[in-house]
Amino acid sequence: xDESYEYLKEAIxxxxxxxxxxxxxxxxxxxxxxxxxxIYAECTGRINGQECYYILTAxxxxxxxxxxxxxxxxxxNLNQQKAPWEASYYNHPCPYCGQYKVRDAKxxxxxxxxxxxxxxxxxxHSRYKCDACGNMWx
Ligand SMILES: [Zn+2]
Ligand SMILES: [Zn+2]
Numbered sequence: 001x002d003e004s005y006e007y008l009k010e011a012i013x014x015x016x017x018x019x020x021x022x023x024x025x026x027x028x029x030x031x032x033x034x035x036x037x038x039i040y041a042e043c044t045g046r047i048n049g050q051e052c053y054y055i056l057t058a059x060x061x062x063x064x065x066x067x068x069x070x071x072x073x074x075x076x077n078l079n080q081q082k083a084p085w086e087a088s089y090y091n092h093p094c095p096y097c098g099q100y101k102v103r104d105a106k107x108x109x110x111x112x113x114x115x116x117x118x119x120x121x122x123x124x125h126s127r128y129k130c131d132a133c134g135n136m137w138x
Contacts (some may be wrong), residue, residue: 005031008039008061013070015064019054020045032057094130101132 032038
């Protein structure tokens with residue numbers, strides 16, 4: 001699983017703040033380490049009428065999964081939805097990366113997109129998906 005900063009940044013949107021218990025209240029999100037790994041974020045949730053200000057730091061997705069059982073279940077569920085890689089590929093290359101790894105976007109792909117990238121994602125309407133770079137398009 002890709003644990004790059006961009007991936008973590010999307011993943012923490014469903015991570016529950018250990019202090020105030022709210023989800024998706026993360027702000028000032030940035031990279032934790034200079035090499036672009038890990039994540040830093042501050043919680044803007046409210047606890048007893050005060051700002052929570054919990055500071056989240058995690059070096060990997062596993063770190064987050066260890067501290068939030070619901071998030072772990074959510075992430076494992078996403079993993080299980082991934083299609084088996086027996087897909088047959090089209091014989092035209094991906095317009096993004098140029099590799100011949102283009103296949104039909106499956107329902108599971110779209111479900112992951114919805115969960116991670118928001119309800120209004122154009123990816124909901126995407127027809128093709130590239131297994132090499134992960135882009136989806138019509
Ligand atoms: Zn909080
Ligand atoms: Zn591609």
